[in-house]
Amino acid sequence: MSEIKLTKSAPTEDNGEEKDWAAAKAFFDNLKTNKPRPPKPRYAVTIAVSSRTLFNMVKERKIYQDEGLEKYVAYQMEHENEPLMPGAAFPFVQALMNVNSRLRELYPDSEELFDIVLMTNNHAQVGVRLINSINHYDLSIERFCMTGGESPIGYLKAYMTNLYLSKDSDKVTEAIAEGIAAATMFTADTENELSKTQLRVAFDGDAVLFSDESEIIVKQHGLDTFFEHEKEFENKPLAQGPLKCFLEALGKLQRKFIAKNERLNCPIRTFLVTARSAASSGARVLKTLRSWGLEIDEALFLAGAPKGPLLEKIKPHIFFDDQMFHIEGAQELGTISAHVPYGIGQKYHKGKLIEQPPKKE
């Protein structure tokens, strides 16, 4: 599977939809608190986060694993009024909110904004604590699903989700298979200080923005073959990877700032952090991006050097990579990372083929 598309369907809105939207708009416009109302899903860049990525629920998770569901829910209800601590996706969410404020200043009537949705398997009674915690930090999260155990995939589609972040790699894999950009989040070992004024997103290239076709060549035929191949096919665009559409969505919002002469002050910055080298295999990547009409602000070619130190300098709010080796390297030096479980990289660890135990059903 090399072509992953996610496009929001063309406007064929029905009457019921319009009514719900108009009523919601009226509801928010009438609130005394001046709370920004959530954008129309069709036009928004929708980011779904799970409860465990938004908040630190390590302690609670342990109760669930050791003592079972009933005790876990009871615990959460007892502590309902204690706000949870921030989780791995928290800085990312705050950065999204900042971009929204800037967009609203420049385009007060536009629905092209980030829409943040809480997507959790939790039981609705646990949800009360989640709502209270969101209130505590005054996060702009007005939409959520608390599925009480059901798979979130259908609901992700119902919200027209552009990116899904979770701690559960099975759900992430399922989402990617359904054409939704998704990644499994990891906290950093230490905490780098991140920008409060600019959303910074770093992407690996192969098997993240692009398909894993070239990575297959490396793994199966070695680096030399890979270099030759990339040179030969330099002008042939690579196929899309699972996160290409998310980069595209970011680019769409960036252009809105550029259109208002805010390029230098743009609150979104994107980075490509790839093991490819600028001298040889890098050209194909840049040409592919150009053929897609996408821009990336900074392309960093490491020629195989570790990514951790460079990411420590970039300080992204999130870094997407398909290989756990790079995720771990990033984590160690304070970068919040998100693993994209896609492609041939999943079968290897540090260059060696992983022996997969037979999957239990």
Next chain:
Amino acid sequence: MVSTIQNTDVKQGFGPENMRLKKGIIGKDSSLCLLAEDADPVSSLQKDADRAVVVAVTSRAVFDCGAEDGDDVYGVGVAFPLLQALQRVNERLLEENPAESLLFDVVLITTDSQQQQQSSRIISNTRHYGLEISRFCFSSEEDFIESLLTNHVDLFLSTDRSEAAQASHKGVFSALLNRKVASSEQLRVLFCGDAVIRPDTDSPSASQDAAQSFSAQLGEMRQRFGLLHSPLSIVLVTSRGGRESCGTALRTLRSRGVSVDEAYCLAGAPRSPFLSLLRPHFLLNNDLED
């Protein structure tokens, strides 16, 4: 209109498994309500009148009375899985406690004269399909609401919007049946949160009291089961307000003894993809709009 249905007629319509119908209640306008007594252990239990949750469903929703199988067997209608799900809840309640009295009491009601004429066919079909019906009410458009009131119905379910609205106006708590295929394994009840926090001022307070009373009964039933593998799931959807509205609805329902299992806050996002996924059997407190 004089009812043409007599007990003897009804008996003659039967096959070998004779269902005896005793104790007819003849309504003011000669609608006829019959209690069914048969060998089935569940419905032969004397359902405690105070504790049973009486749910009336229109026959037109349960059977597809147009489609006939030649030998007088109807096709199944949209409410068929609902009845199976209600039965399953009863079975599981009795598994937890064989002396349980808080059970669903299902009434099958006809709401027009055409259906009223088909009474014996309707009864034989419920038998054919193994449906557990406590009472049959053969009413017409003029007197079905009266039957609902006389039978102390806690919830009236119909696929017909105007029927549900009429009943609601007369103080009978009513809801529209979901036309989309629903589960027969788990009863899924959907509360519309926007109405929970801001009740519809059009419907009379008798209907609102009935709504709250039904919710409380449902909430109590839900408590008989654990968090997982419950035959009953309570779902909350808020369409318009944001997280505060949904949070308030969750707490309000909790204060009424209803512990919600699943909650969805749409804040203006289109409703139909969610309803397709959620597959509720019926929606409560909805402004009877789709």
